[in-house]
Amino acid sequence: MSLDDEVRRAGARRWVGRAAEGAAAELAGLREQLEDRLMEISAVRRGLFEAADAITGVRAAVEAVEAFARANGLSISETGTVTDVEGPGRRYATQHDADVADAERRGLVQECVTRMDQAVRKAAEVDADLCRVLRSGVLGSQLAAQDPASLRAATQVGDAFGDDGLYAPPSGGPDGMGTAAQNAGWWDSLSPAEQRAVVYKHPEWIGNRDGVPARFRDQANRIRLGQESASVDQQIAVLEAQRDYRRQQVIEAMRNHGGGGGYVGADDPDIYADLDKQLDRLREQKAALATVTTLAGQPGHQILGLDLTRGRPQAIVAVGDVDTAKHVAVFTPGLGSSVAGMEGYDGHMRELQLRASRLANGDSVAAVTWIGYQSPQVDPGSLASGNSVALAGAAKDGGNHLAEFYRGINASRSTDPDLTALGHSYGSTTTGYALQQPGTGVDRAAFFGSPGLGVSTTDQLNVPTGTASYAEAKWDPVGDLDRFGADPTVMPGMNQLQTGAAMAPPGSAYAGHQLDGVTLHTAYLNDGSTSQYNLATVVADRQDVAVRGTNFGYTDQDGWWHP
Template sequence: MSTVTITIPAAPVAVAPVPGDAAALRDFAADLLTVSSGLDDLATFAGDVLSGEHWEGEAAEAYRRAAVGTADDADDRSLVLRKVSGQVEDYATGLADRKRRRDGLVERRSTLLSRREDLTADVRAAVDVSDEAIQTLQQRAEQLRLDVEAFDRDHADLQQDCRTADEQIAQKLQAVDSSAEVTRAAVGLVDPADALLDRPGAPGTDGATPASVHDWWTSLDASQQQALIAAHPQIIGNTDGIPTAARDEANRISLALDLDRLETREDDGGSLTFAERRHLERAQAAQTALDDVAARRDPVTNEPLEGFLSLYDPTAFGGDGAVAVSVGNPDTAQNVSVSVPGMLNDGASIEGGTESVGNLYATARLANPGQSVASTMWIGYDAPSNFGVHGLDTLQVIDEGLADAGGERLADFLDGMREVRDEDVHGRAHLTVIGHSYGSTTVGNAATDHGIPADDVVLIGSPGAGHAADHATDLGLPAAHVWAGSASEDAVSHLARNGWVGTGLGLDPTDEDFGAQRFQAENVARGTHDWIWDHNQYYQPNTESLYNMGQIVAGNDDAVLDAEHRHDPWYGPMQDPEEDRQPARRDTGFEP
């Protein structure tokens, strides 16, 4: 009997680690961009001082001479840091790709080791086997050898790529690790940001719309977009028609600069003016809201949620502030909602508002686990919110002036959401717009006066849908896609007009004459709290209202629990059949 030798290939090499944290590097790149933006502001401030005419004389000239150096130095550092930020971001992107390649190699090596172990066992067991079986074993050994060699080459390539990337980023950082090198590196660098804002369609140009802004933004290359984010974060972050991720990046720069400036002054014992104190409170509220989103997890995948700061202007509306935070990315999610709050909400209210839309996110996600969700709390208008010495705009809740102005802003925000979405990639979003309290009047004004690109409209706790809306279809949608929910003991909803009765802001959307789809919105604790309590419970977990809104956002219209409409008999006051129904706990799929 002849002996046949079958050579078992050597085991593939162990997979070497790919050190580094791509997420931490992206944070570092964002920090560099924030510093760059601050330096750009300093350069602009110094330049404004130089051009000022309010100060003359020898001291003024001496100051201007000194300011020239400050402005030039700040501008140089801003441009160089912006460039370095992009280089670090590119390195982080490459690092993430190299880590994915390593993960693939780990999986391939495991498979190769299993094949090698199986082949070894089969060879050892091959006694008195046929020539055909021997040939099969030889072919398996040869193929394994080729696959191991290919693996070893790919592993070597990965290690070389790691060394090359590390050497390149080290050289780039070392080239600007002193003031003199920064000055040399700035030679030839030109800031394109200001000129880009003069192009047709740019924010602030004549006739600019969300559509024209989006066309302008997409005409820019990545470096131009990054330059604008660094140099003009307030503009980029708060302009409709710019993608959510870019707005978020810009607004986080503005937020970080605000917190650093105001908290540092406070920590150093300096006093803040009333306006600065309000500014800081709104900045801190925005940061807390973002932190709260980051602490949440998707109820289906258990993955951390992404938060997006798609509006941030703490000085808007006389210091009340404007802000919007999204749970999930509305530019890519399949089911998108925008919630508009009402009276007593301003920029400092975003923490509670984000909790509300976070609850809505979870409910809608669980209502349709196969589809992605994004829920936005939009406080982008001057809601009636204060009684202080700086304004009595709460008194304006009795008319629609603020709702009218807010409706125009809301319509632009929603148009911008539609414009930035790449429907060829992500498909068309199912968009639900929800108005609560005075926010429902704002939504009504947006729909009747400007038209909104919504698939469903939901009005909750409404004091009236606006005087231009006599029927659900006046909102520009079929009545089957206009929804209304009001707890029977919600005193604010009792202000709306029912028939001929009411002093509110239009017809009650839960009235049978309005023609909307009324859903159940009672609370099991009905009647156990003060008169305003029911008005503030619509987004609470395991309530009828949140359950039904989640179904609407998820597109599950048939799962919505209908309620009988309010009506106004000629012989007496408004009648609400929901008063006689026993409220039920509705499982929204998660606990608070």
């Protein structure tokens, strides 16, 4: 029997008179006091429980900051000042390397400060929430206003009041999603229970949030796949019903006005132009979701991004474990790339992953296909919209987001991976703009079939000297456009990778293998090709067994384009 039942039964005796009325009044007052006390006790109990769990996240965040500082040669004073201990004493072969390293070290100091800020923010929020709940112990106004129907309801009201909820992620940064360092610090400040709750209750918070570990982004995006698919299907059904209804209205109107049987002009596309435009966008989203769902079902894949809020769908898919792989490659495709057609890129990344792992003597490799920007399409309206392959706008915007994705990979791991940036065609331009930003943590870059990197020299890219490579196939006209900066084929300091037929050199895991040559613009990642092999050597950090050499492009061969 519950306490509520006992109180009710105490007043159920069959007696009447003034004593009975007085007893009933006393019992009603007692019951109201019990409700108040139960609300207060339940609120405080839940508040203390929530605070105890939340504070484990704060402790973990502090320990993570300390580990970050130790791992990166930083010192944190008792007042919270972060100092670079190891950086000032280092020596570098070139001034460029010194500048790149200096920017990296400043970035590490700032990241350490940002992570501390997130730990302090969480601690302050825990303190404020607990104070709010404890004040309810003297029946704060919010609780006093409640009128529960039973003593059990009173405990439920108190529990709800004492539940602090989840701590929202940072804002700011690209698209209001916080910077990679902010997000990493916020995630570290959550207890394991809070992290699980975010994944299942708010997957939209972290699915596209750089700085959150890949495995959690993957879990969140798998949940979002189902949610987004159901939403898109529902929207399509509504719009198709509206279209059918509009058609029936047109037919009826034409019948009423003697429109030659009523069907002439009922299928005029102009009548449905607004609905068809919305339907086309939703069907593109549906196709994109179907592709990502297929990739999510394949072994060893992680879904690191899914965004339907921009003009065209965007997605980021990895093969391999980005959280643990020793080598991580991020590939950015160019003109015409779409999420719906992502399976082909993913297949190339799977093959490149296997090649690179073998060249790296079995070390783990993860390869990411990054379509996290509005890549230009082969569309007559693209120039008018500003999203044209002839313009740099999409590459610059994409470069900002790509740079933050690079930072996020490093920020989400306790140990930095060996990180390679890969860019093809307009994607190489996007990659070039990303690498002009400091502190991306990229160790090497390889570009292929590029219309330009947005720079005139490799010193303008924030990667170490001698770590930028370029491959250009014979008869590839895009590689000679010089549309966005200098032609990488003739750029000083750029390693030139062979794309013609060749033999894998001694010392390579593929020594003695015949490698196929490629031509034109789209074959660079063909399995078994010289260009694929060379790109794998870059990813595996085995440039010592790369096949060097320049393959002239479409116009380089005759020499008239470049004097």
